[in-house]
Amino acid sequence: MRIRPLNNLQDKIGSRLRAIDKSLPQEVLNVKPSPTPIDSLIVLGNGREDDVVVALVCHHLNGDKTVAIAKPKSTRYGAIGELKVYFKDIKYKIVTLILDQEDDELPMLNTEVRKKLREIGIECREGKQIADRVLSYDCNLGGHTFELVVVVNGLDGVGGPNHKIEDHLVKLAGVAGEGDSKEVWNKLDEGTRRDVYRKILNDRKDAEGVFAQHFAGLGLLD
Amino acid sequence: MIRKLRLENFRGVVEGEIELDRLTILVGANNSGKTTILEALFLAPNPFRAVPYFPMTVAELLATYHRALNEMGYTFLVNKYTAEKAVIGVDDTEIIFRKVGPHLDVYVNYQPPKIVLERNTINEKEVYYVGRLGTVRPAETHYSGLFTPNTLMLSTKLIGFAHEYLRLAWIEISNKGYTAAVAKDVSRYVAEDYVNLTVEPFIGGELSLFAMLSDGTRVRLSDLGAGVHLYVVNRLLYEHYRPEVVLWDDVETHLNPRLLSHVAEWFADLVDEGRQVVVSTHSLEAVKTLTTFVEDATVLVTLLRDGVLKWMRVKPDKLRKWSRAGIDPRYAEVFLL
Numbered sequence: 001m002r003i004r005p006l007n008n009l010q011d012k013i014g015s016r017l018r019a020i021d022k023s024l025p026q027e028v029l030n031v032k033p034s035p036t037p038i039d040s041l042i043v044l045g046n047g048r049e050d051d052v053v054v055a056l057v058c059h060h061l062n063g064d065k066t067v068a069i070a071k072p073k074s075t076r077y078g079a080i081g082e083l084k085v086y087f088k089d090i091k092y093k094i095v096t097l098i099l100d101q102e103d104d105e106l107p108m109l110n111t112e113v114r115k116k117l118r119e120i121g122i123e124c125r126e127g128k129q130i131a132d133r134v135l136s137y138d139c140n141l142g143g144h145t146f147e148l149v150v151v152v153n154g155l156d157g158v159g160g161p162n163h164k165i166e167d168h169l170v171k172l173a174g175v176a177g178e179g180d181s182k183e184v185w186n187k188l189d190e191g192t193r194r195d196v197y198r199k200i201l202n203d204r205k206d207a208e209g210v211f212a213q214h215f216a217g218l219g220l221l222d
Numbered sequence: 223m224i225r226k227l228r229l230e231n232f233r234g235v236v237e238g239e240i241e242l243d244r245l246t247i248l249v250g251a252n253n254s255g256k257t258t259i260l261e262a263l264f265l266a267p268n269p270f271r272a273v274p275y276f277p278m279t280v281a282e283l284l285a286t287y288h289r290a291l292n293e294m295g296y297t298f299l300v301n302k303y304t305a306e307k308a309v310i311g312v313d314d315t316e317i318i319f320r321k322v323g324p325h326l327d328v329y330v331n332y333q334p335p336k337i338v339l340e341r342n343t344i345n346e347k348e349v350y351y352v353g354r355l356g357t358v359r360p361a362e363t364h365y366s367g368l369f370t371p372n373t374l375m376l377s378t379k380l381i382g383f384a385h386e387y388l389r390l391a392w393i394e395i396s397n398k399g400y401t402a403a404v405a406k407d408v409s410r411y412v413a414e415d416y417v418n419l420t421v422e423p424f425i426g427g428e429l430s431l432f433a434m435l436s437d438g439t440r441v442r443l444s445d446l447g448a449g450v451h452l453y454v455v456n457r458l459l460y461e462h463y464r465p466e467v468v469l470w471d472d473v474e475t476h477l478n479p480r481l482l483s484h485v486a487e488w489f490a491d492l493v494d495e496g497r498q499v500v501v502s503t504h505s506l507e508a509v510k511t512l513t514t515f516v517e518d519a520t521v522l523v524t525l526l527r528d529g530v531l532k533w534m535r536v537k538p539d540k541l542r543k544w545s546r547a548g549i550d551p552r553y554a555e556v557f558l559l
Contacts, residue, residue: 006550070548070549073545073548082546085547089554
């Protein structure tokens with residue numbers, strides 16, 4: 001699958017992917033001004049690391065299909081508040097929101113997502129759990145129906161109570177523990193971090209084991 | 223005010239129609255039709271009219287600017303150099319370029335008042351002959367008056383042609399009294415205080431444009447920062463020509479934010495005076511600055527797909543919402559598909 005940034009994520013993702021594998025950016029980033037029409041969107045509820053992880057996971061999925069990707073200024077549940085803006089000009093069929101679990105229990109997270117959707121006038125049914133930390137909502141915005149898939153970053157037993165994307169990265173790096181995964185990840189040197197990204201890129205099986213919810217949620221964008 | 227521009231087989235645009243506002247900011251990828259729109263608007267009032275550049279007619283200026291190697295001619299104005307005719311439609315006026323062998327004959331779809339132009343018929347429509355854009359002789363016409371509101375294109379790419387004109391027309395320009403005002407205006411944005419602009423010989427006797435300081439010393443305009451130089455020249459051209467519509471291609475080029483804000487302020491004044499401004503840019507900072515100064519500005523995101531010009535109108539409040547949602551107008555062509 002190829003991603004098409006709606007803002008200058010292109011620069012950030014592009015430069016970081018280029019540092020990992022020089023042949024990759026052109027392949028995973030679709031930046032042609034005139035691509036085929038787009039019906040799916042990825043919204044990043046948190047920023048750093050998520051963008052590159054998503055790009056690398058997308059690289060493994062769904063052939064040549066292109067999906068849009070955006071990073072709103074608001075984070076986590078706040079990102080839901082921007083969903084209506086995306087629908088103003090394109091009627092997406094499916095939107096995948098990726099956010100950190102932090103210390104919210106999943107039922108509470110489900111309640112918060114539904115509350116936020118209602119606040120901006122998006123009707124939705126009770127969320128269905130379609131995989132571990134992947135929730136799906138049938139939504140309706142002014143007569144347009146779409147599926148919202150929420151992918152929740154975090155791994156049980158890694159990074160203490162505050163779960164985030166770095167849980168996955170430190171596990172793949174082989175340094176997972178009880179300490180805050182972001183701190184552990186940030187202490188790793190650049191070369192080690194790059195090796196982890198390369199592992200996601202080159203070893204799908206390993207990556208799929210550690211980023212199970214990302215593969216499951218983003219795989220639905222086919 | 224020009225409200226609508228329609229293009230047919232004009233340069234890279236096979237077909238397209240856009241709506242314009244008091245201040246319209248064209249944003250789009252490279253090769254998305256922005257400069258073509260500006261050049262069409264520049265030609266529309268009359269391709270044979272004189273403008274403050276050397277060469278002095280719009281058609282000759284654009285032909286010289288687009289010339290590669292030694293070729294002459296104007297067929298670059300029609301799509302793929304081969305279309306039988308190209309049309310620039312400005313509101314209800316149509317300027318038609320009809321290919322006749324290697325030449326382009328230019329027609330307009332109405333008889334201007336008090337002028338008798340030769341009547342003809344193209345595709346069963348009555349048109350009036352304006353002149354010929356030939357391959358060897360200079361453009362020929364008997365009428366160089368205006369068919370639509372007058373326009374002036376400003377661009378870094380045209381600065382050399384502007385210099386040539388300023389040197390030739392300096393007596394007229396300096397005696398109109400606005401050179402001192404332009405010099406003082408730009409002094410607000412540079413460390414030195416200029417009191418006037420002059421044209422005088424430089425080394426070797428060639429005439430050059432200078433900014434004069436209060437102690438009488440001179441600084442050659444080409445030795446100033448590129449942004450200051452560009453702004454001074456463009457401002458002189460504007461004051462001298464006073465068009466109803468100002469067109470500026472790649473408005474952000476060479477301008478630092480301070481000078482860009484000043485340009486935005488100037489555009490706001492022009493809009494207040496009832497004039498119109500159409501600019502292109504690749505800079506989001508320029509879009510933000512211009513829409514801050516002119517609240518009812520319109521951003522048009524353009525896309526050229528298989529020769530069809532597509533566009534989307536984005537108002538400043540939508541731009542703010544987009545910004546919060548992580549959408550950048552420069553990447554927004556996907557919304558046009």
